[in-house]
Amino acid sequence: MGEVINVVVAFAVIVFIFRWLTTSNDSPSERSAADTLGFRPKPVSQDMIDTISNMFPDIPPDNIRYDLLRTGSVELSSNKILERGFLDPPPPAYFTLYPRDANPEPAGRPAPAGGASTTAVKTKPSLIERYNLQERAAQAGPEISEEQIGGKAVWEDSAEKREASLKERKAQMILAARQRMLAQQEKSATS
Structure with a gap:
């Protein structure tokens, strides 16, 4: 019986050391982002977001960024929009890592009708x-x-x-x- 307890304790120590070594290699920001979102986010540039936003102006930028963080690919996100017609909204935990801007609309794009934006809507010339x-x-x-x-x-x-x-x-x-x-x-x- 004493040997079984020794084996269980040794196994628990090995597991603890293994987990400590594997998680200490990650930087704290990546670890917290992965823990918060539930997946390891891929690198996303503003150009990637702008590309999809220009192709699909009715998709909110937060939905685009969230999907790009998951896929890491403009092509995969674009195909998902074409197949489904929408992108899933990000969970509330997303906004702790990527807070919304005070002015979320890029210059030159009109704000959506009925939006919370108080700035004047720029209309396109005829x-x-x-x-x-x-x-x-x-x-x-x-x-x-x-x-x-x-x-x-x-x-x-x-x-x-x-x-x-x-x-x-x-x-x-x-x-x-x-x-x-x-x-x-x-x-x-x-x-």
Whole structure:
């Protein structure tokens, strides 16, 4: 009976020493992050978060970071969004390691509607403003036919002429889309 007790005590001491040696190699921040989250977090850069955020602007950045901490891969996280349509929200323990910023939205991205953000929402300029077509839109000249818009472009000799031709086709497409939208609005207003 005494030998059994000696074997059990020796086994417990060996296990204790083994655990002490294996956990002392990790840095304290990694150990606490792994203990807090329940997994060892992978390195995540802001570029990785921005890449997914640009592809899927409706996914919250905290969900993106949490999934990237788990997978460590932009591709795996993107595939998960494409397959499921969402990413799991992080647990409350996540916010002890990665507290929310006072201004979570990156510059240039509007805050979600109904959000808690008190800052003013920056709106994107319309296509008319972006391509400086205000004068042409205000003229409301003859309607642009579908043949003019979708017709084949003529291959120009120089890159400058091709660029000018492309700009003009873009302008025609934008103005035609505006005309269709205004006609649709008038139609819905009369009915």
